[in-house]
Amino acid sequence: MTHLGVDIIRALPKVLLHDHLDGGLRPETVCELADAVGHKLPAAGPAALADWFAAAADSHSLVRYLETFTHTVAVMQTAGALERVAREAVLDLAADGVVHAELRWAPEQHLVRGLTMAQAVEAVQTGIDDGVARAAAEGRSIRAGQLLTAMRQADHWTEVADLAIALAGDGVLGFDLAGPEEGFPPGRHDQVWRHLAAHQVPVTIHAGEASGVGSVAEALSIGQALRIGHGVRIADDITYSAHGGTDGPATLGPVAHWVRDQQIPLEVCPVSNTQTGAAESVATHPITRLKELDFAVTLNTDNRLMSRTSLTHEMMLLNTEAGWTLDDLLDVTVAAAWSAFVHHDERRTMVEQVIVPGFQKIERAQL
Structure with a gap:
């Protein structure tokens, strides 16, 4: 197995389908925005704050993990803050080689300082568009859009769905459901899924992470999900012979x-x-075996700040710890491109004119 090296992996074209806007802020930005609104942070200075976020995420305490989002969401309550966070997210992803990004976030959590959901979505789109333009000026091409998230434990599903329908094709790529899986199944508001399907708005649902196979089944049968957020617990529905492991x-x-x-x-x-x-x-992550079994696996970051990660970092770890090759990385990138919430011809162009040629260029350089 060949270690590819960080420079090689960073140069690869990447597709990111699962990245939370409120989980990917720059530590410097959190500090500056918190200072502007008088929000008290758990650590002083960007470096110490970055360490605090990482430690909380690594604590294996759900309470501490969820606490991290109270600080990021708290500083994302104005149009200016949302624009900045979205712009910087796009620039950071473009610098990591991402050519297509779908940024998910819950507008219902950003209304404390008087914004409406529609105004919040507009601010994020302004930031995304600015980030795409600035990245292009720096010689990096990236396409980015929003996935509007409704929180399972709240009752704004219909409102968020209506917003996704109204803004579909205007920066909004689809609808997402997030939050605690246990006790808050897709059937709580089953009319939402029919409403979205009737307006051809694609759906992804967080499932099979904190809960098991039943959660995935409900996301598919009731939520009509076209993609599953995480979904790793699908491995619980696979058994192996006693001798082969x-x-x-x-x-x-x-x-x-x-x-x-x-x-x-x-x-x-x-x-x-x-x-x-x-x-x-x-x-030992199930992703490797699921890929070997021909599941449609895509590779994602989830929360770049909390997990102190990037797609380059995720790929590096799979290469060095799970033995993934350049071909393996190409497979999941192509799978992600074909799974993007854009039209079929746009997916084909991304695969044939960006992803495959980009990987081939890196491969030739290694010969």
Whole structure:
């Protein structure tokens, strides 16, 4: 197995489908925005704050992990703050080689200082557009859009869905459902899914991370999800022969069969999954076996600030700890491109004119 090196991996074109806007702020930005609104942070200075976020995420305490978002969301309550965070997210992703990004966030959590949901979405789109333009001026091409998230434990699903429908094609790429899986199933507001489907708005749902296979099944059957956020617990629906371990012959249960047969994309986030307990390590993460079994696996960051990660970092870990090759990285990148919430011809262009040629260029340089 060849270690590819950080410069090689950073130069690869990448596609990011699962990245939370409120989980990817620059520590410097959190400090400056907090100072502007008088929000007290748990650590002084960008370096110390970055360490605090990372330590909280690594603590294996859900309470501490969720506490991190109280600080990022608190400083994202004005149009100017939302524009800045979105602009910087796009620039940071472009610098990491990302050519297509879908940034998800919950507008309902950003209304404390008087914004409406529509105004908040408009501010984020302004920031995204500015980031795309600035990246282009720096010689980096990136396409980015929003996924509007409704929180499972709140009752704003219909309102967020209506906003996604109204702004579909105007920067909004789709609808997402996030929050605690246990006790808040998609069926709480089952009319929302029919409403979104009737207006051809694609849906991704967080499932199979904190809860098991049943959560994935509900996301598909009730939520009509076209992609599954995380989805790593689908591995619970796969059994192996007693002698071969997870490297041996696999027997798929009904949900795992359906997910694989229909090639439903799994938005897998290895580093984050190890922090939340959905996986023990990157080396033993289910993503590798799921990919070997021909599931539609995509690679994602989840929360870049909390997990102190990037797509380059995720790829590096899979290369060095799980033995992934350049071909493996190409496979998940192509899968992500074909799973993007854009039109088919746009996906084809991304794959044939950006992703494959970009990987081939890096491969030729290594010969």
